[in-house]
Amino acid sequence: MKKHYYAYGEFLEDLKILVQKIDRPFDTILPIARGGLTMGHMLGEHYNIRKVYAINSIGYDDTTKLDKVWIFNVPDLSSAKSVLIVDDIVDSGDTLMEVLDTLHERFPQVTFFVASIFYKSSAKIKPDWYVKEATEWIDFFWSVDL
């Protein structure tokens, strides 16, 4: 598959576009770790939101997709009203579906929104806001620079 090196500069430009699109309020930012962590960090600073947590999933074994998505490190969102879930890419959508199922079940009173940088049109679920369609493999700078 063709590879695209996704540099910090491109990420920053995409985040600027993303924050223009996000038009609903939220009090908590929940990155899906690891992919959403840097994004969650910068959005937290931008929106001046301190409640930036993490929820973890394993759906890939390096580059091989696993049969089942495992969700762990679910934070306590019982005092949240509206949570922005962020991830770098919505690919198959399996991770996001499992994360949303888990969170809706545990915190039925909370509203959840989803923002990602990339989205694949073949995914089972579409984020509320995204910046780009993914058409090739993306080497994110946080995965390859160090």
Added chain:
Amino acid sequence: MKKHYYAYGEFLEDLKILVQKIDRPFDTILPIARGGLTMGHMLGEHYNIRKVYAINSIGYDDTTKLDKVWIFNVPDLSSAKSVLIVDDIVDSGDTLMEVLDTLHERFPQVTFFVASIFYKSSAKIKPDWYVKEATEWIDFFWSVDL
């Protein structure tokens, strides 16, 4: 106070130095949010560790230091053996002391190490590994770029 703009490129070079210094094993990475999140993300990728969580603290009200550090969103580390706590800067050391107190109390069986990029020599506690002494106010790229 003199300000230093801390760009992504400098951060990357510093992380390369930091990973050369870290010489103890760990199974979990725990960024102090928000400051440690981007660092935790990149170190998680580097060490191929999926267990990158978050612990949150509020010790500053924008740039004004508060009297008391508040620790929240404490993750379940009961199955961890050795945890690397990461933060961008150990300034007064108040946040780190409070985080360590909280974690030692809740998870007495876990070994904790601390790595930061910056460290102020006047801090009450020294990280196990750090890269640079902080002598001026630092504008981290994640705080000011977006």
